Amino acid sequence: MAGHSLTKGRVVxxxxxxxxxxxxxxxxxxPLYWLLKVSVTPNKLLYSEGIRMWPSQTSFEHxxxxxxxxxxxxxxxxxxxxxxxxxxxxxxLASLAGYALSRFSFRGKYWIVALMLLTQMFPLxxxxxxxxxxxxxxxxxxxxxxxxxxxxxxxVPFATFLMQSFFDGIPKDLEEAAMIDGATxxxxxxxxxxxxxxxxxxxxxxxxxxxxxxxxxFSLMLISGxxxxxxxxxxxxxxxxxxIDFGQMMAAGVMALIPACLFFLLIQRYLVQGLTAGAxxx
Amino acid sequence: xxxLAARNGGSQRDQRPLKKRLADASAPYLYSAxxxxxxxxxxxxxxxxxxxYAFRDIQxxxxxxxxxxxxDHFRTLSQDQNFYRALRNTLxxxxxxxxxxxxxxxxxxxxxxxxxxxxxxxxxxxFLPWAVPSFLAGLNWAWLFNPVVGPLPHWLxxxxxxxxxxxxxxxxxxxMWGPIIANVWWGIPFFAITLLAALQAIPRDLYxxxxxxxxxxxxxxxxxxxxxxxxTIAITVLLRTVWISNFADLIIVMTNGGPADRTQxxxxxxxxxxxxxxxxxxxxxxxxxxxxxxxxxxxxxxxLRQWLLSKD
Numbered sequence: 001m002a003g004h005s006l007t008k009g010r011v012v013x014x015x016x017x018x019x020x021x022x023x024x025x026x027x028x029x030x031p032l033y034w035l036l037k038v039s040v041t042p043n044k045l046l047y048s049e050g051i052r053m054w055p056s057q058t059s060f061e062h063x064x065x066x067x068x069x070x071x072x073x074x075x076x077x078x079x080x081x082x083x084x085x086x087x088x089x090x091x092x093l094a095s096l097a098g099y100a101l102s103r104f105s106f107r108g109k110y111w112i113v114a115l116m117l118l119t120q121m122f123p124l125x126x127x128x129x130x131x132x133x134x135x136x137x138x139x140x141x142x143x144x145x146x147x148x149x150x151x152x153x154x155x156v157p158f159a160t161f162l163m164q165s166f167f168d169g170i171p172k173d174l175e176e177a178a179m180i181d182g183a184t185x186x187x188x189x190x191x192x193x194x195x196x197x198x199x200x201x202x203x204x205x206x207x208x209x210x211x212x213x214x215x216x217x218f219s220l221m222l223i224s225g226x227x228x229x230x231x232x233x234x235x236x237x238x239x240x241x242x243x244i245d246f247g248q249m250m251a252a253g254v255m256a257l258i259p260a261c262l263f264f265l266l267i268q269r270y271l272v273q274g275l276t277a278g279a280x281x282x
Numbered sequence: 283x284x285x286l287a288a289r290n291g292g293s294q295r296d297q298r299p300l301k302k303r304l305a306d307a308s309a310p311y312l313y314s315a316x317x318x319x320x321x322x323x324x325x326x327x328x329x330x331x332x333x334x335y336a337f338r339d340i341q342x343x344x345x346x347x348x349x350x351x352x353x354d355h356f357r358t359l360s361q362d363q364n365f366y367r368a369l370r371n372t373l374x375x376x377x378x379x380x381x382x383x384x385x386x387x388x389x390x391x392x393x394x395x396x397x398x399x400x401x402x403x404x405x406x407x408x409f410l411p412w413a414v415p416s417f418l419a420g421l422n423w424a425w426l427f428n429p430v431v432g433p434l435p436h437w438l439x440x441x442x443x444x445x446x447x448x449x450x451x452x453x454x455x456x457x458m459w460g461p462i463i464a465n466v467w468w469g470i471p472f473f474a475i476t477l478l479a480a481l482q483a484i485p486r487d488l489y490x491x492x493x494x495x496x497x498x499x500x501x502x503x504x505x506x507x508x509x510x511x512x513x514t515i516a517i518t519v520l521l522r523t524v525w526i527s528n529f530a531d532l533i534i535v536m537t538n539g540g541p542a543d544r545t546q547x548x549x550x551x552x553x554x555x556x557x558x559x560x561x562x563x564x565x566x567x568x569x570x571x572x573x574x575x576x577x578x579x580x581x582x583x584x585x586l587r588q589w590l591l592s593k594d
Contacts, residue, residue, distance in 0.1 A: 020393055021404055028408045031422045031467065038431055051433040093317045100313035112314055119325050123528040123576070125549050126569040129335060129562035130328035153324030156317045185309060214415035216531045221557055232417040236535065239421065246431045249421070256418050264413030268406055271475050 032257070039063065039250040046247060062251035071226055072252050075234035080259070082144050082230055083212040086151040090159045090208045091201055097156070098163030099189055103172070116157035124154065128221050141222050147230065150222070151212045159204050166200030167193065199270070206267035210260055231256050335566035342560035355567035364543055365551065365568065372547040374458060375465075376527040382466045384519055387473025392507075394474070395481045412471035420535030423464035427451050451537055454544045461532045461545060468532070473518065480514035481507070520583055524576055548572050 038046070039062055041055040049055050066072050101109065131150060132141060140146030174196070175188035183191070194201070219230045226234070235252055336355060339347045359365055394405055411419065426432040427449055435447035450456040484507065492502050530549035533539065539546035539554060546554070548568065555565035 017393060017396075017398070020389070021398075024390055024393070024408050025404060027467065028411050028470075031419075031426055032410070032414070034426060034433070035422050038425070046431065050431065051436050093320065097314040097317035100310040104310035104313075106307075106310040109310070112318065115318070115321065115326070119321055121524065121576075121580075122329065122573055123549060123552075123569065125528060125530060125552050126332050126566070126573065127325065127328045128553060129340075129556045129565050130331040131324070132556075133340075133562065134328060134331070149320075150324060153320045156320060160317060185306075210413060210415075214417065216415075216417045216534070217553055217557075220534075221553075232415065235417065235421065246425065250425070253418055253421060256415060260413050260415055260418075261410070264410065265406075268409070271409065271412075 035250050035253050035257070038246055039254050041247060043247055062247040063254075066248050066251045066255070070238075070248070070252070071229075071234060072231075072238075072255065074226070075229050075231045076255060078144060078228060079213060079231040079256075082147050082151065083209045083259070085148045086155065086212040087205045087209040089148070089152050090155045091163075091204045093152070093156055094159035094163045094204060095194065095197070095201065097160040099167055099193070101160065101164045102167035103175075116160060119154075119157045125217060128217060131218070132221055135222065142224055142228050144228055146222055147219060147228075150218055151215060154215075155208045155211055159208055162204050162207065163197070163200060166197050166203075170196050203267045203270035206263040206270075209263050210267075213256075213260055213263075332566045333570060335563050336570040337567075338563050340561075340563040340566075342562065347563075351563075355564050356571075358564070359567055359571065364546065365548075367543055368546045368548045368551040371458065371545060372527055372549070375462060375533075375545075375547050376523055378462050379465045379469065379526050380519060380523050382462070383469040383473050383522070384515070386466065387470045388477055388511075388515075390470060390474040391477035391481055394478055409471040409475060411468050412475075414468065416468065416529075416531040417535050419464055419468045420461070420532040423460065423467070423532075424451060424536045427460050452541055454541050457537055457541055457545050461536050464532050464536065465526070465529070469522075469526070472522070476514060476518050477511060480511050484510045524579070527576070528572075 037054060040058040040060065041049070042057055042059040042061060045055050045057060097112075100106075101113065135141050135146050135150075138146075140149065170193060174192055175183075175185070178188040178192050179185060213231070215230075216232045216236075219233050220236070223229050223233050226237075229237070235249070235256065238252065239249060337350055337352060339349055339351045339354075341347045390408060394401065394408075414422070426434050428451075429435040429447045429449055435444065435449060438444040439447040444450075451460045488506050489502055492506060497505065527547070528549045530547060530553055533545050533547060533550045534553060537545040539550050549572070552565050552568050552572065555561050555568065
């Protein structure tokens with residue numbers, strides 16, 4: 001085709017494409033860049049060099065303060081425990097349920113899928129009050145266990161669909177062959193199918209961890225003291241208490257960003273599959 | 283389940299095959315039982331409880347509350363000007379968020395559709411906002427709009443868009459744009475990823491055939507790309523509309539519904555009633571109305587789809 005030679009029109013189109021891409025990258029990264037920038041700006045320069053792109057001097061004083069003299073390490077640890085346990089439990093339950101949906105046709109399957117879809121459709125904010133009322137007499141408010149239970153339930157339906165899509169990609173002959181050789185169905189599932197789904201399991205772990213790490217409304221409602229506060233609760237109470245110290249807040253914000261970004265790198269390749277499996281979720 | 287009931291009446295002589303049959307029949311239920319039990323106890327039971335709260339007087343601060351009061355909450359709600367404002371704000375918030383996310387997401391998907399040097403890295407970078415926790419996205423944008431530490435008011439002032447470098451989040455006329463912009467930043471990747479997947483499923487030879495026939499890029503987009511994308515666009519936009527209308531995180535973090543309730547949407551109003559005023563009954567009544575509206579919306583979509591299909 002004639003279009004392959006570098007005509008003037010093609011150069012312009014190429015340039016426009018690259019510039020548009022550049023604009024998107026800048027828009028996506030700028031807020032995070034600014035977060036990082038303010039977190040390393042020493043207090044004495046924070047206001048005098050307010051909108052400079054990079055401070056004339058950098059320091060880690062805010063990180064130092066946040067790590068040593070604030071409760072953020074506790075919040076960080078709490079969030080890590082909650083998000084980590086939720087991810088592990090959800091992935092275990094979702095592999096089992098996803099396997100059932102992928103490999104068996106059974107009575108009630110339609111209703112199970114319908115129930116799981118229903119849980120993705122109604123506004124979760126409806127559940128804030130009743131869940132608080134249910135967990136409170138059980139001593140599960142203001143407790144990390146309570147949060148893990150709630151987050152696990154919220155994430156299981158989406159994770160089940162995700163795991164089902166990964167199981168669907170593995171041919172059935174594999175476990176049939178193993179079962180002819182004398183393995184039970186569960187044995188075949190555990191020894192043959194699960195190892196093949198490891199990338200899918202990693203992706204599910206990543207999705208659920210990110211979701212639990214980010215959850216805000218239920219942790220605000222269920223947690224009141226500092227001892228069991230997760231990162232969002234701690235950061236928001238910090239914002240309303242010491243709204244002047246931007247450097248420290250942004251240093252804490254950078255800390256909250258780190259695990260989310262790590263898990264994002266882990267699941268990046270599976271984003272399409274994950275988002276289509278849970279198109280209703282964020 | 284019928285085969286489970288057979289366990290008690292099972293005969294002795296046929297034990298092994300029966301046992302195996304039972305195991306086979308119950309296997310899918312056993313696999314899915316833990317997940318189901320959890321969903322029913324932690325989501326379905328509270329959902330039903332919440333619906334019952336809508337007809338009861340439940341306030342955490344009033345120890346003797348809890349009695350049934352019939353439709354009292356709904357009568358209060360029908361007079362509640364804050365609720366109507368929240369309803370209007372929800373339309374505004376959802377409409378602009380979905381529209382901008384979709385348009386910019388579609389452009390990004392089209393840009394990423396053709397291979398170029400460094401595409402993998404670019405893709406990872408532009409999708410990164412999706413991984414940022416919503417509370418942090420909200421705070422981050424709130425800081426960017428803050429003239430003390432953020433550059434945006436100064437830039438808007440320098441461009442002559444604003445007469446003074448003020449915080450738009452404290453301006454009742456403009457405040458809603460703050461969470462909307464944060465939401466667009468955060469949600470573009472979702473649309474871009476979904477649409478990119480759909481784009482890459484379009485057979486490439488269609489484009490070649492079309493350009494041999496002399497179709498220009500605009501013609502190719504309108505007659506090939508758009509029809510192929512249409513089903514994905516429809517389903518994604520519809521589901522996202524429901525999701526975003528319920529998405530209160532950014533608003534609660536950035537403005538908490540203020541100034542003067544100008545950014546309060548129904549979902550954040552429900553949360554404020556439950557969290558700040560601890561009035562669980564009233565919060566549940568609003569939630570029930572929101573649920574009804576969402577169901578009506580979904581039914582309208584289904585009806586519309588049927589009507590469009592029958593017309594063709």
